[in-house]
Amino acid sequence: MNPGTTTPTLATPSRRTAALWGLTVSVALAGGPLVLRGRLPDPIAVHWGLGLGPDRSMPLAASATTDVALWTAVWVTLLVMVPAVSGRRRARAGWWGALAGSSALFLGMGATTLLANLDAPSWTEARLPGWQAAAVLAAAVAAALLAARLRRGATDGSGGEAPVPPELRLRPGQRAVWVGRAGNRWLSGMTVAAGAGLCLLLLMWGLGLVRDETAADASPGLAIVLVAGLFTSSLTARVTEDGLAIGFGPFGWPVRRIPLERVQHAWTETRSPVEVGGWGFRGLPGDATIMLRGGECLVIGYRSGGRLAISVDDAERAASLINALLATRVSA
Amino acid sequence: MLLTLDLNDARPLHEQVAAAVRRAIGEGSYAAGDRLPPARELAQALGINTNTVLRALRDLRDEGLLEFRRGRGVSVAGAAGGRALLVQRTRELLEDAQRHGYRREDLITILKELP
Numbered sequence: 536m537n538p539g540t541t542t543p544t545l546a547t548p549s550r551r552t553a554a555l556w557g558l559t560v561s562v563a564l565a566g567g568p569l570v571l572r573g574r575l576p577d578p579i580a581v582h583w584g585l586g587l588g589p590d591r592s593m594p595l596a597a598s599a600t601t602d603v604a605l606w607t608a609v610w611v612t613l614l615v616m617v618p619a620v621s622g623r624r625r626a627r628a629g630w631w632g633a634l635a636g637s638s639a640l641f642l643g644m645g646a647t648t649l650l651a652n653l654d655a656p657s658w659t660e661a662r663l664p665g666w667q668a669a670a671v672l673a674a675a676v677a678a679a680l681l682a683a684r685l686r687r688g689a690t691d692g693s694g695g696e697a698p699v700p701p702e703l704r705l706r707p708g709q710r711a712v713w714v715g716r717a718g719n720r721w722l723s724g725m726t727v728a729a730g731a732g733l734c735l736l737l738l739m740w741g742l743g744l745v746r747d748e749t750a751a752d753a754s755p756g757l758a759i760v761l762v763a764g765l766f767t768s769s770l771t772a773r774v775t776e777d778g779l780a781i782g783f784g785p786f787g788w789p790v791r792r793i794p795l796e797r798v799q800h801a802w803t804e805t806r807s808p809v810e811v812g813g814w815g816f817r818g819l820p821g822d823a824t825i826m827l828r829g830g831e832c833l834v835i836g837y838r839s840g841g842r843l844a845i846s847v848d849d850a851e852r853a854a855s856l857i858n859a860l861l862a863t864r865v866s867a
Numbered sequence: 868m869l870l871t872l873d874l875n876d877a878r879p880l881h882e883q884v885a886a887a888v889r890r891a892i893g894e895g896s897y898a899a900g901d902r903l904p905p906a907r908e909l910a911q912a913l914g915i916n917t918n919t920v921l922r923a924l925r926d927l928r929d930e931g932l933l934e935f936r937r938g939r940g941v942s943v944a945g946a947a948g949g950r951a952l953l954v955q956r957t958r959e960l961l962e963d964a965q966r967h968g969y970r971r972e973d974l975i976t977i978l979k980e981l982p
Contacts, residue, residue, distance in 0.1 A: 703869075708873060708874045708875050709871055709872070709873055709874065710871065710872045710873075710874055710913070710914075711869065711870070711871040711872075712869075712870050712871075712912040712913055713868065713869045713870070713912070714868050714870070714904040714908050714909050714912045715868065715904060716902065716904045716905070716908070718902075771904055771905065771908045773904075773908055773911065773912040774912075775912050775914075782908070787905070787907070787908060848901070849868060849869075849896050849897070852868075852869040852896055853869075855869075856869060
């Protein structure tokens with residue numbers, strides 16, 4: 536890149552911007568109910584059934600505190616991610632999108648909730664028009680897309696070409712394999728917690744300490760977290776002469792196998808959850824990422840044109856081995 | 868972890884696997900404290916018995932290269948990096964020497980003669 540024409544790096548997420556922005560949103564979320572408290576019922580309606588009127592209420596102070604606490608959790612997460620996403624364009628776009636989208640969502644939900652409760656004699660009288668909920672969702676998506684587009688900044692340097700992994704030479708009479716793993720301690724912890732919670736809940740339900748409705752309400756959520764966590768908290772990958780096999784979860788099952796014949800070449804990339812849209816299996820077939828943790832990813836380019844990225848440790852050696860196996864197969 | 872086995876190697880298989888793991892750690896693909904892939908995965912990839920891999924890993928633990936911890940699996944021992952590299956290079960040097968007809972003692976002499 537010509538040093539004389541460097542583009543201003545305005546779009547780099549800075550901690551100060553994020554901190555100020557988050558503080559502003561927090562103040563708005565707390566300030567709205569505070570200013571309007573004279574015209575609001577207490578408790579206020581906070582949840583509406585589908586066109587059936589309000590079905591849940593909360594004291595005004597608790598509702599405002601919950602909103603601010605949830606927003607703070609999102610905001611602090613984004614703040615922590617700043618250094619991880621500054622370097623790459625897609626990551627920056629994802630970060631700005633997440634910040635703008637979640638702000639719009641929180642502010643929109645807060646505003647429509649207050650509007651619905653405004654001047655209602657009691658929370659049961661609060662009416663939330665369906666179009667407002669839809670409008671908030673649409674506005675959040677639009678804000679996210681717009682921010683991602685406007686603030687993604689300049690394209691990455693060095694032409695955006697994927698780094699070529701070091702060449703590996705295989706000698707005849709040698710068997711080379713590669714095995715790697717990736718894990719996410721947070722996801723593992725969440726899985727364990729969900730499993731323990733589910734066991735405790737069922738035990739207490741069996742002993743008659745928990746009512747049937749409570750057990751029925753809480754167990755599906757816990758079960759979903761447990762099952763999802765079992766398959767996405769860790770993975771193992773191996774490269775052999777047959778190709779690449781990815782085993783999910785602590786038991787390495789299910790296994791996804793990609794035969795070597797389908798692979799064009801392999802390389803590594805740095806990707807983070809914020810740019811691929813979260814953890815787990817992300818993206819569409821053809822450009823998907825199996826994301827367990829941010830950082831080094833092994834990327835497989837298919838002969839058919841698509842590609843698949845897998846977050847896994849020691850990915851560079853895996854890419855080298857795949858390319859070496861492909862080379863020997865072609866020359867053989 | 869990239870493991871290479873020589874199909875013409877006459878040594879017992881578990882020794883070959885231990886050497887391959889040692890080489891992988893020596894080359895720096897795993898730093899101190901990093902978790903190794905499960906033995907079952909290594910065995911499946913190499914197409915050998917899990918017990919053979921476990922035996923190799925146990926040998927490496929006895930060497931002080933690996934640590935076995937309950938619930939955390941097998942990881943590279945704290946001060947392993949530099950030593951593993953040296954041990955691996957020395958092994959290769961020894962094999963090289965033997966190929967050229969030098970014995971272990973000759974190699975020690977050479978080492979002592981070096982400034």
